[in-house]
Amino acid sequence: MSIPDGPPVISTARLRLRAPTLEDAPRIAALANDPGVARMTTRMPHPYGLSDAEAFLQACERRDVAKEHIFALDHDDEGLVGMLGFHPDDDGRVELGYWLGRPYWGQGLATEAASGALVWAGEGWRRRYLVAGHFADNPASGQVLCKTGFLYTGEVLPRHSLARGETAATRMMVWLA
Numbered sequence: 001m002s003i004p005d006g007p008p009v010i011s012t013a014r015l016r017l018r019a020p021t022l023e024d025a026p027r028i029a030a031l032a033n034d035p036g037v038a039r040m041t042t043r044m045p046h047p048y049g050l051s052d053a054e055a056f057l058q059a060c061e062r063r064d065v066a067k068e069h070i071f072a073l074d075h076d077d078e079g080l081v082g083m084l085g086f087h088p089d090d091d092g093r094v095e096l097g098y099w100l101g102r103p104y105w106g107q108g109l110a111t112e113a114a115s116g117a118l119v120w121a122g123e124g125w126r127r128r129y130l131v132a133g134h135f136a137d138n139p140a141s142g143q144v145l146c147k148t149g150f151l152y153t154g155e156v157l158p159r160h161s162l163a164r165g166e167t168a169a170t171r172m173m174v175w176l177a
């Protein structure tokens with residue numbers, strides 16, 4: 001892991017987590033335009049076009065880096081394979097979220113990305129407490145969160161998914177540094 005003066009860059013065995021740029025828009029749009037990805041998130045629309053990626057990246061550029069960090073996940077051999085972010089929620093907490101393009105599922109990459117990001121969040125960003133939530137019908141994400149040290153709070157909240165067009169039961173989790 002390296003913590004330069006600018007946006008953080010986090011290196012793991014196969015990935016480099018770095019600040020996204022507008023040039024990432026076509027690749028993000030290509031991977032994100034998948035209902036199996038968007039339906040497991042709260043904020044991604046489906047279909048997901050180039051203009052959605054551009055709007056997302058423009059919003060990234062306006063983010064307050066004291067409160068929010070967003071990383072493109074660059075694979076050593078494949079280029080950008082997904083995204084990961086620490087986002088402020090309505091209650092002033094910081095929430096972890098992530099997605100990978102479907103060709104890259106099942107290789108331990110989400111666990112690797114989240115593990116590296118959490119080391120940085122604790123040691124570099126000095127976060128002591130983070131939250132995450134996964135839809136109850138997304139056990140793979142629950143497994144990623146468990147493997148990276150999150151614990152279930154027992155709270156299950158209805159959260160809206162833009163791609164589903166409705167709320168879905170969301171299992172809430174916490175992580176302590």
Ligand SMILES: CC(C)(COP(=O)(O)OP(=O)(O)OC[C@H]1O[C@@H](n2cnc3c(N)ncnc32)[C@H](O)[C@@H]1OP(=O)(O)O)[C@@H](O)C(=O)NCCC(=O)NCCS
Nearest residue numbers: 037040099100105106107108109110111134139140141143
């Ligand atoms: C969820 C997601 C990030 C997982 O990425 P990934 O790189 O495949 O995850 P990993 O390989 O690191 O770990 C997945 C774990 O879930 C397990 N898993 C996969 N499908 C599962 C299922 N149906 N039930 C239970 N566990 C499952 C895997 O076995 C693996 O655990 P293991 O290493 O202990 O065997 C990816 O599928 C994705 O981007 N999905 C769409 C978006 C999304 O869900 N984002 C998260 C929102 S909370």
